[in-house]
Amino acid sequence: MELKRTKSTEKGILKKEISRRDFIKTTAMGAAGLGIGSWLTVPFTYGAEPPIRIGMFNEYSVFATEYGYWMGKVAKTAVAKMNAEGGIAGRKIELFDYDTKCDPKWAASMFRKMVLEDKVDMVMGSIHSGVQKACFPLAEEYKVPLFSGGAMTYEFTGKDAIPYYIRNHSHARSQALAGWKWAFDNLGKKWTFLNADYAWGHSLAREFGTLIKAAGGKTQDIFAPPATADFIPYLQKVDPDTEVLFTAFLGTAALGVLRQTVEIGLHKRLQRYTVICCTEGIGQEVVGKESIGAYYIEYHPRHLDQVPKELHPYEMAYRKACGVDENGKEIGNPKVTIAGSHMYSMWIYPYQIKLAIEQTGWKNRNNNADMIRAIRSQKLKAGPWCPIGDLVMREQDHQGFSDFYISKVEPDLKLKVIERVPKEKVMYPPETDLTKKI
């Protein structure tokens, strides 16, 4: 039964059925292509082979829209660049883009739409872990790879891992492994976690807390509702002898917690520490002067001059292509700040896909398993398509590892990198072995 269905799905693609919508789309694109082509004097001509279709969904409304904006923009830029450079194996790449509405139900529906109607070969995007989880059964059912945009639940490449899920970016556990040691040595041994009261906040508190306690430190956990407006009731619970206050909130709450620690003068007696996820895509001038002196764990520096020297050429090209200036602002729109520690995933995935396709001779969705096997064993070197430095994928759990950075907010509101954590330090033993499954 299973087999038959897959066949019928594939039949649609192989027969190159042209539905009315496809027809209009193709015609319009052809016309546009001709127009642009005659102007640019086409650098190459696409073969007769059909385009490679990549589906994408991101958070464009409801919540975390500052992430969605950049994830979408970077992916579109990457695909356009790749197409201009000749596509993948002579085939053009087509990107299908949808909103997740931060709603797992809706996103799952969009996933099916992409796979069954738009006939995409793979799907990438979204930082919402609920959205990704809801798509797991569908990814397995249709054998369509799902590339995580920025989901931080570490179990997705741990005990809940599925063969069709790939993640090239950080998550709660790798953040803790990257961030704890330096802060434990330099900021203090007594920590208080003030985190959002749901899975993400709890897992950060747990991952960091385990490491701190194992090293002989002391921890205190405080949880507040994810959309807390007034933090004073929670901040005043912080132990008087706490040395490091670690906070994890998203959106307005993330701004509120930093600001309100200063409002009640806590910043004078302890060090503040957080992950960049909290205020990603939000300019430090918006977070405010209150963030001066706070420490962040970044997964890729926001400011160009903080990026390691050897990566500069790649970083500059990457920023130029995506319309980002040296301070991590959008060119022509200085109020918009990049989601620099997350959006690189959408820049690298198309390249990982390209490498895998060229390596395996991938033709269509039937070869997706080959593609996955190729991608998970990739060891990318720093380059124009991998501006974050070397990226190592791990075969067993499909998790990628790259360098981390610890930054401090300077008085001029710049995120200054004070420590680079090599990826080898965050590699924990894999908790699953997907090589047995695919």
Add this chain to the structure above:
Amino acid sequence: MSSWKEKPFGFTLIFGLVILGLVILPFFTELYYQTFLTELFVWILFAISFDLIFGYTGLLSFGQALFFGIGGYTITILTRKYGLGTEPGLLLCILIPMVFAWFVGYFSVKLTGIHFVIITIIFAIIANIIGDTWTSLTGGKDGLTFSPRPFRLGFFQINLMDIKGNYYFVLAVVALCYLILRRIVQSPLGKIFVSIRENEERARLIGYHVQRYKLIAFIIAGGLSGLAGGLYSLTLKYAGAGYLHWSVSGHAVVYTIVGGMGTLIGPVVGTGIILSLEHYLVNFLQATDLVVGIVLVVMVLLAPKGIVGLIQSRRKKGKASA
């Protein structure tokens, strides 16, 4: 509604034709439309069960998400943790939400009007907070995934992992529920519901135990909402705390208002229109909620009885002039 009641044969004919059309449809459409329609059927079930308490009994419950979510979690957790088969799981998807509906309803029906609306929202909020924080049971915001087992129903081997199998199964269940609900609203029980909606005081004076009948309506609707949640989980193979959010109840409210409340066919039409609109607009527009909001406001102002109500009143006018 009244015109169909006079001609039961007409209804049977139309209903039969629609079902027949839907049965042969998968042979002519792409898989995507089958999954879309499967989803549509589930929301139809959710909307018509809501119509029973809102449209017929006059109680605006924002708490239906609670039963939808519990239904969804029932099948997910039982299959995942205890390896229960799909048929008993689905049966429990009705029974367990019914128990919860009895509990919530027991308190809620003591209140009327706006107070009723608010108490049901509060119950849903409590459930959502618990769902969000009790991660060991519910998976929290990330939710839980599972794989339903194939099972045998009479002569049919049903595999819910198969898109077509899923389509037919959901279609059959929802069609059956529609007939059951139709039977209920046409029965003396349904008449009592309507009399409560029209004039609660009079119903009480006639001698009906108003609260008991409200509770009955609430429990039936809760059970069917739970079934809708269970079917939805079976379709997606996933359940998450988001199912319990009170805004999910908002879906049912929107569909029912747009289609026409208290008609049963109205919510079906409304669900079809809004969902099709959303899935069509998403091809070229990001803000589908904006359109839904505008449609909702316009419908409430221009046709508070919904599309079906509008057609019915047109028809009545036509008859009167003829």
Add this chain to the structure above:
Amino acid sequence: MISNISIALMNGIVWGLIMALIALGLNLIFGLLHVINMAHGALYMLGAVAAWYLIELTGSFWIALIIAPLFVGIVGIMIERGLIRTIEDKPIITIICTFGIMLVIQELVLMIFGGAPRRIDSPITQRFPIFELQYPAMRIMIAFISIILMSGLWIFLKKTKYGLWMRAVVQDREMAVGLGIPVTKVYMWTFAVGSALAAFSGVLAAPIVSVEFMMGREVLIMAFIIVIVGGMGNLAGSVVAAVLISLIQGVGSIFVSPSMAMVFSLAILIIVLLVRPQGLFGE
């Protein structure tokens, strides 16, 4: 511990006064029009967003504090005149209509203002010490402004012609019509004042919580709770309930986890609804 509790107490009162302002608007509209305004949270957000633009333009928080509520008041008039007017006598339908308005306002703001949170700087940055902790002076200022606004509302209701009319309509609508009070006009102004109050609290809360298109969602639920506990239509009850609830929350959160505290307080709310549907302070 003493410093903790004293901060919790003071903060409870300050935050309670901000919440009271939001709840008052909601309750005023409900008391008069019997409309449950689901868009109230969106109007609160709209006030903060308008203030953000005004501050960008003029650089002054105080100008924004005056003009943003005026703007939202006008939006309120448009909503009442254009949309609510025709369905005013159907409370359930108005819930659904205002739910739709909420969606529309939120989506429009998302399109124009964008999704990322923005910041409004606090015009007063001084702090004063309470034992070993400190307390921001701005919050005291906000509480003070809230009190002024509430007294203004009280004077308006007690001393002006419109206020008298409003109270008359609340007491007996039929009679008010009979006496020649222009009830529809009163409705319009009530909606305008209610919306402006939401906007005022939006502007006042913005320096503490930041501005975002979804900021009204959580607040709406909290405002509803306050209105119910204080008694629907009972304005003084709302103020007392707002302060009381945020005091309990502030002190309670020293001892229990916030999610459990929320569940617990919602359970209490259910009991209040069942035992005293007219509110704790209703007659």
